[in-house]
Amino acid sequence: MSKEITPRAQDYSQWYNDLVIKGSLADHSAVRGCMVIKPYGFALWENMRDVLDKMFKDTGHQNAYFPLFIPKSLFEAEEKNAEGFAKECAIVTHYRLKTDPNNKGKLIVDPEAKLEEELVVRPTSEAIIWNTYKGWIQSYRDLPILVNQWANVVRWEMRTRLFLRTAEFLWQEGHTAHATKAEAVEETTKMLDVYADFVENWMALPVIKGVKTPNERFAGAEDTYCIEAMMQDGKALQAGTSHFLGQNFAKAFDVKFSDKNNNLEYVWATSWGVSTRLIGALVMAHSDDQGLVLPPKIAPLQVVIVPIFKGDEQKAAIDAKVTVMMAELKALGVSVKYDDSDNARPGWKFAEYEMKGVPVRIAIGARDLEQNIVEVARRDTKEKANASIDGIGIHVKNLLDEIQQNIFNRAKAFRDDHITEANTWEEFVQLLDTKTGFISAHWDGTPETEDKIKEQTKATIRCIPLDNKQEAGTCILSGNPSTQRVLFARAY
Amino acid sequence: MSKEITPRAQDYSQWYNDLVIKGSLADHSAVRGCMVIKPYGFALWENMRDVLDKMFKDTGHQNAYFPLFIPKSLFEAEEKNAEGFAKECAIVTHYRLKTDPNNKGKLIVDPEAKLEEELVVRPTSEAIIWNTYKGWIQSYRDLPILVNQWANVVRWEMRTRLFLRTAEFLWQEGHTAHATKAEAVEETTKMLDVYADFVENWMALPVIKGVKTPNERFAGAEDTYCIEAMMQDGKALQAGTSHFLGQNFAKAFDVKFSDKNNNLEYVWATSWGVSTRLIGALVMAHSDDQGLVLPPKIAPLQVVIVPIFKGDEQKAAIDAKVTVMMAELKALGVSVKYDDSDNARPGWKFAEYEMKGVPVRIAIGARDLEQNIVEVARRDTKEKANASIDGIGIHVKNLLDEIQQNIFNRAKAFRDDHITEANTWEEFVQLLDTKTGFISAHWDGTPETEDKIKEQTKATIRCIPLDNKQEAGTCILSGNPSTQRVLFARAY
Numbered sequence: 001m002s003k004e005i006t007p008r009a010q011d012y013s014q015w016y017n018d019l020v021i022k023g024s025l026a027d028h029s030a031v032r033g034c035m036v037i038k039p040y041g042f043a044l045w046e047n048m049r050d051v052l053d054k055m056f057k058d059t060g061h062q063n064a065y066f067p068l069f070i071p072k073s074l075f076e077a078e079e080k081n082a083e084g085f086a087k088e089c090a091i092v093t094h095y096r097l098k099t100d101p102n103n104k105g106k107l108i109v110d111p112e113a114k115l116e117e118e119l120v121v122r123p124t125s126e127a128i129i130w131n132t133y134k135g136w137i138q139s140y141r142d143l144p145i146l147v148n149q150w151a152n153v154v155r156w157e158m159r160t161r162l163f164l165r166t167a168e169f170l171w172q173e174g175h176t177a178h179a180t181k182a183e184a185v186e187e188t189t190k191m192l193d194v195y196a197d198f199v200e201n202w203m204a205l206p207v208i209k210g211v212k213t214p215n216e217r218f219a220g221a222e223d224t225y226c227i228e229a230m231m232q233d234g235k236a237l238q239a240g241t242s243h244f245l246g247q248n249f250a251k252a253f254d255v256k257f258s259d260k261n262n263n264l265e266y267v268w269a270t271s272w273g274v275s276t277r278l279i280g281a282l283v284m285a286h287s288d289d290q291g292l293v294l295p296p297k298i299a300p301l302q303v304v305i306v307p308i309f310k311g312d313e314q315k316a317a318i319d320a321k322v323t324v325m326m327a328e329l330k331a332l333g334v335s336v337k338y339d340d341s342d343n344a345r346p347g348w349k350f351a352e353y354e355m356k357g358v359p360v361r362i363a364i365g366a367r368d369l370e371q372n373i374v375e376v377a378r379r380d381t382k383e384k385a386n387a388s389i390d391g392i393g394i395h396v397k398n399l400l401d402e403i404q405q406n407i408f409n410r411a412k413a414f415r416d417d418h419i420t421e422a423n424t425w426e427e428f429v430q431l432l433d434t435k436t437g438f439i440s441a442h443w444d445g446t447p448e449t450e451d452k453i454k455e456q457t458k459a460t461i462r463c464i465p466l467d468n469k470q471e472a473g474t475c476i477l478s479g480n481p482s483t484q485r486v487l488f489a490r491a492y
Numbered sequence: 493m494s495k496e497i498t499p500r501a502q503d504y505s506q507w508y509n510d511l512v513i514k515g516s517l518a519d520h521s522a523v524r525g526c527m528v529i530k531p532y533g534f535a536l537w538e539n540m541r542d543v544l545d546k547m548f549k550d551t552g553h554q555n556a557y558f559p560l561f562i563p564k565s566l567f568e569a570e571e572k573n574a575e576g577f578a579k580e581c582a583i584v585t586h587y588r589l590k591t592d593p594n595n596k597g598k599l600i601v602d603p604e605a606k607l608e609e610e611l612v613v614r615p616t617s618e619a620i621i622w623n624t625y626k627g628w629i630q631s632y633r634d635l636p637i638l639v640n641q642w643a644n645v646v647r648w649e650m651r652t653r654l655f656l657r658t659a660e661f662l663w664q665e666g667h668t669a670h671a672t673k674a675e676a677v678e679e680t681t682k683m684l685d686v687y688a689d690f691v692e693n694w695m696a697l698p699v700i701k702g703v704k705t706p707n708e709r710f711a712g713a714e715d716t717y718c719i720e721a722m723m724q725d726g727k728a729l730q731a732g733t734s735h736f737l738g739q740n741f742a743k744a745f746d747v748k749f750s751d752k753n754n755n756l757e758y759v760w761a762t763s764w765g766v767s768t769r770l771i772g773a774l775v776m777a778h779s780d781d782q783g784l785v786l787p788p789k790i791a792p793l794q795v796v797i798v799p800i801f802k803g804d805e806q807k808a809a810i811d812a813k814v815t816v817m818m819a820e821l822k823a824l825g826v827s828v829k830y831d832d833s834d835n836a837r838p839g840w841k842f843a844e845y846e847m848k849g850v851p852v853r854i855a856i857g858a859r860d861l862e863q864n865i866v867e868v869a870r871r872d873t874k875e876k877a878n879a880s881i882d883g884i885g886i887h888v889k890n891l892l893d894e895i896q897q898n899i900f901n902r903a904k905a906f907r908d909d910h911i912t913e914a915n916t917w918e919e920f921v922q923l924l925d926t927k928t929g930f931i932s933a934h935w936d937g938t939p940e941t942e943d944k945i946k947e948q949t950k951a952t953i954r955c956i957p958l959d960n961k962q963e964a965g966t967c968i969l970s971g972n973p974s975t976q977r978v979l980f981a982r983a984y
């Protein structure tokens with residue numbers, strides 16, 4: 001096998017990197033912290049995007065597009081938001097290059113082409129969008145505005161990792177405007193539900209819905225709701241966030257509407273987003289030491305058929321059979337590829353498609369033809385079994401459903417096994433060191449305690465689960481009274 | 493009517509601007525030269541993008557994503573390309589803001605966060621992509637690479653116009669790599685054909701396929717093929733380009749492959765793109781003084797139904813009928829909206845949907861119900877006719893096809909009427925002043941003559957048509973011998 005992956009047990013971080021690169025999802029680029037999303041990785045993103053886009057449209061949202069650049073004066077209008085992102089912004093200061101008089105064939109920034117006002121490359125678009133909404137909203141009749149944008153954003157990260165943390169990434173950002181607080185809060189939780197539905201039922205990744213503590217809130221939000229997923233190393237990954245922004249942006253950009261009684265009121269806002277980071281979550285949650293494991297419902301390719309033959313005559317017989325099988329599978333909506341390329345042996349191809357996480361592999365040989373069977377291998381469990389060619393379409397279709405469910409069940413069982421209660425500081429610290437996963441523990445509700453715990457253990461409060469049981473307890477660090485447990489973990 | 497459009501005859505340019513803004517396609521933004529694409533305009537772009545994307549995939553291409561930023565040293569590697577774009581590049585020089593010590597709540601660029609190497613915001617992606625391809629290509633087995641990217645790009649334009657010329661715009665850029673020159677040239681013309689097919693058969697806009705003169709070539713190309721469309725003011729608009737790049741980028745980035753005989757050869761390249769500029773072309777080609785006229789095949793909304801009634805009883809009867817009609821239309825794949833909102837009168841709605849270019853409007857009143865008819869108005873000709881509610885689905889479906897064809901025929905008749913031959917300089921100049929459109933004239937083939945003609949008349953050579961008749965003649969300016977006519981026009 002030409003491509004080898006570092007085993008998880010040996011170096012989890014290197015294992016992840018190997019998967020992304022050798023699985024043909026992405027490459028590092030010549031630009032610091034930016035990646036190239038390769039065709040196979042982008043096909044995966046397209047599938048995820050298309051499903052999400054339909055979910056957004058089914059819940060009444062429309063897409064639009066706002067400028068990449070935000071003038072500094074707009075950017076700083078909502079102070080908390082600006083503060084939160086100021087330290088990681090790419091800034092455009094000039095609009096022209098010129099030939100270097102001292103260096104033939106080279107270019108320098110033209111000092112005469114300095115912008116009067118610097119432009120921030122969007123790290124998030126609340127500022128430019130609320131500045132625009134000001135012109136769109138006069139009366140309650142103009143509300144709600146339910147808009148989403150698919151875009152690239154830039155956050156200058158010092159330590160980057162493919163998909164998980166890159167200077168540029170692709171995402172969607174919903175930005176909605178409402179007449180009432182209740183309606184905005186409803187929108188916030190509705191979109192959290194959409195995200196949870198998508199991540200669980202399409203990405204096969206169980207999530208915990210919760211609300212962030214003030215410390216972990218989006219800069220400029222009144223409340224940040226999140227879905228948290230667990231990776232195979234027990235760390236948490238925030239898979240999506242939905243923010244109730246209150247009237248903060250409306251006040252910063254002076255966006256008011258006249259209500260039915262002709263009173264001028266500030267508009268209520270939400271924003272919500274998921275990004276290509278989800279691909280990182282997908283890779284880390286399901287894959288193994290042989291390569292990617294992709295959920296059938298979003299895999300770029302669901303089935304690959306590999307012929308095993310000697311000579312043209314056998315090949316022709318296999319081809320004829322495969323043509324029929326392909327038609328049957330496609331008619332059932334299954335994506336399938338026949339890899340009869342002659343530049344690699346079957347064993348090499350098997351390893352390659354295992355690496356790429358194609359959910360089902362069908363091998364078909366001359367002897368199989370005589371018995372009217374094929375060998376069907378599933379990627380998730382690596383089980384192989386013979387199946388009759390008659391009815392192969394339905395068989396594979398059902399198998400894909402089974403794989404989707406199995407991947408989810410496996411991830412859920414792992415997740416549930418790795419949420420542990422801690423009742424004392426000693427237990428808490430010991431658990432962090434000896435058992436990976438989330439820790440459910442009492443916290444006194446203060447930012448100070450949260451900060452101290454983070455400093456001492458690198459564990460953060462991932463969320464206060466939405467369906468949280470109320471129970472009296474004492475904070476693991478301060479010993480002060482607490483009304484509920486929260487989820488702690490080290491996180492990506 | 494609340495929204496008025498400047499008539500074409502009065503001020504063509506203002507007419508265009510009115511259409512874009514009052515038709516809800518786009519807005520100016522707070523960022524110099526950048527626009528906001530509004531939901532209605534973006535839905536149009538999505539329809540166009542989806543059709544093109546399918547065409548690209550059907551011809552074997554895959555999507556990928558490359559970084560927004562290009563380090564200056566990579567950008568300048570292909571000298572002609574760099575020279576061509578250097579004067580209109582947005583440049584990122586810093587990666588952090590900090591609070592202004594002299595101005596509470598304000599931010600300034602942190603001078604300590606200056607980049608070692610400046611980053612160019614991509615005006616086009618050949619440089620970053622060919623730098624990436626270097627790592628993807630070793631042998632002839634790695635070729636061809638057939639990749640497309642949907643992205644935003646930035647070209648710092650001094651005089652901007654919504655959709656037609658904006659500092660940031662959305663586009664797709666195909667970038668392919670081939671083992672032979674013949675294969676690259678074939679790809680170049682194949683994609684030109686895809687563009688022509690799309691623009692003619694979906695946007696209903698006739699185009700002339702041609703090749704650019706050296707003066708008008710893409711910076712870094714060996715040959716630029718284009719499709720040229722005519723607007724209603726007779727000006728030309730370049731609707732798409734496909735470039736044969738030779739080995740220029742392979743040489744600049746040292747991208748070689750070993751062929752079947754193990755010889756190292758430079759790779760051959762193409763690139764091709766269309767942008768949101770096409771929306772500008774669409775608006776200018778088909779619309780009238782009442783608003784947008786959109787081809788049904790890409791219109792965000794194909795049919796709107798407006799009820800005319802007094803009282804709840806009439807409304808209920810109409811609603812019941814409309815429910816059935818909607819189901820019938822949707823089953824035929826027609827997009828339809830029932831506008832029964834009570835915040836506007838039918839006349840206002842009629843004007844609004846005319847403004848937005850919805851191809852078919854159906855009005856249904858209480859008296860119509862008695863006769864089992866509705867009034868069907870087509871946007872292109874503004875004709876109205878009664879139609880039976882029985883079979884309304886097929887009737888409207890056929891009408892949409894007819895409208896699509898009529899819009900194309902109208903634009904083609906106009907275009908053909910406005911291509912005129914000029915055989916002398918006097919004729920040429922007079923035609924430019926008295927009759928709008930393209931001029932077919934002999935040219936001696938030199939850049940010098942082309943430059944002089946441009947200086948004196950602002951007319952440029954739009955293209956040398958691909959199917960050009962060869963005929964002996966004399967250049968309109970120099971009087972030197974010429975073998976064929978070329979197309980001149982003033983252009984957007």
